[in-house]
Amino acid sequence: MLEFLQRIFGKDSLKSSKSVAQERLRLVLMHDRLDLSPQVLEELRCDLMDVIKDYMEIDENKMEINLEQDNKCVALVANIPVVKMKRLPSH
């Protein structure tokens, strides 16, 4: 009851336990789903390459992509050596 009152009056910055659960669930699912199969990663690599090729010439063999994580967030980290820029229509 006290907790309820505190929540209503916003005395404490008590987050509802539901929103805590929401956030924990979001993170845990993201981490669980990170376990991508090599095939999926390869597909992603190919798709990325196709998009980038419209803009620049890249060294396909040295291109690396990885998912990196710490306990708060997840990042898709790509290292893509550029060999040559295309001449794009200037604005």
Next chain:
Amino acid sequence: MGEVYVITSGKGGVGKTTTTANIGTSLAMQGYRVVLVDADIGLRNLDVVLGLENRIVYDLVDLAHGRCRMRQALIRDRRLENLYLLPAAQTKDKTAVNPEQMKELCEKLKLESDFILMDCPAGIEQGFRNAVAGADKAIVVTTPEVAAVRDADRIIGLLEASEIKDPLLVLNRIRPKMVRMGDMLDVEDVIEHLAIDMLGVVPDDESIIISTNKGEPAVLNSASKAGEAYRNISHRLAGDEVPLMNLENRGGFMDRVRRLLGLRTG
């Protein structure tokens, strides 16, 4: 030709057996020919929930190994003549049956029934692989808790990998009051995370415990809220359109106050 639904969850104790018994009983009440299969080898449960524990002679493993005929292994329900149970074996050896045999078994059951519901054991090992082997579709059961939803997510991934498309979700043991107080994940939250279609929501309800004590599924009790939820679910499974149940008891004093104040109650 019938269809095989596997009822699965990953996490233990979230209500797979309860869900299997209730959906199955309700489908049979609608006149469908239903077979409930207890695939939890070594931990037979479904027979007790249905009140059929004293009638078992042969079991799933006997049938899979050809030690008896189909008609000998299937136990007919006490109340509904078109509802049957194929009980699990109580052997310790979980490899007593393999996915190939389960597939064969399902094909045979499909010839003579409309719905086959496979009560899957918890976990993702052999027992799970056996239970999904012959399944056409899947019902994933979860509760509004982080661990249960997480395991449901794993299971959905594994189901996809075994080519069982578009599983349906049953969210069990919702407590409307706690949801309203912000202390329980709500239907929308769970759907948002899992991104699958909702088959139904079942309230946390004492009548489930009472009906389990008696061996009479809650759908047989017209006063049971959970029973009503399961009846709705079974109608949806049979293709009828039934709106999601309002789990709030609208008669209560607080509800009236809340409505007077114009606060949301659902």
